Amino acid sequence: xxxxxxxxxxxxxxxxxxVAMLGWLAPSRELLIAYAVFMxxxxxxxxxxxxxxxxTIWEHKLSGVESGPGAExxxxxxxTKLTGRKPSSRLVDGLSYSIGIICxxxxxxxxxxxxx
Numbered sequence: 001x002x003x004x005x006x007x008x009x010x011x012x013x014x015x016x017x018x019v020a021m022l023g024w025l026a027p028s029r030e031l032l033i034a035y036a037v038f039m040x041x042x043x044x045x046x047x048x049x050x051x052x053x054x055x056t057i058w059e060h061k062l063s064g065v066e067s068g069p070g071a072e073x074x075x076x077x078x079x080t081k082l083t084g085r086k087p088s089s090r091l092v093d094g095l096s097y098s099i100g101i102i103c104x105x106x107x108x109x110x111x112x113x114x115x116x
Contacts, residue, residue, distance in 0.1 A: 006062035024107040
């Protein structure tokens with residue numbers, strides 16, 4: 001049962017990643033505000049959990065995978081599949097925060113009419 005829940009969390013994580021990457025394109029002011037709050041809370045959660053996503057921690061715990069610092073992250077697994085090389089934790093963390101901040105800024109710029 002735990003492995004099934006871990007699989008569900010993996011798919012939920014994919015959906016959360018899609019929202020994080022594309023949410024700044026939301027068509028309404030209310031959705032942009034909700035997205036901005038979501039991104040800020042997400043990045044705060046990463047920093048509180050030593051640059052690890054709570055969904056990754058839960059998935060690892062349920063599937064019996066090591067989940068301490070240095071364990072492979074969700075984004076790290078995606079980058080490994082895309083490039084064929086395992087990225088460093090530092091690279092994954094830097095990319096995650098950089099892309100998160102860029103997407104958040106795009107949402108804020110759209111909220112304040114700086115980008116259409």
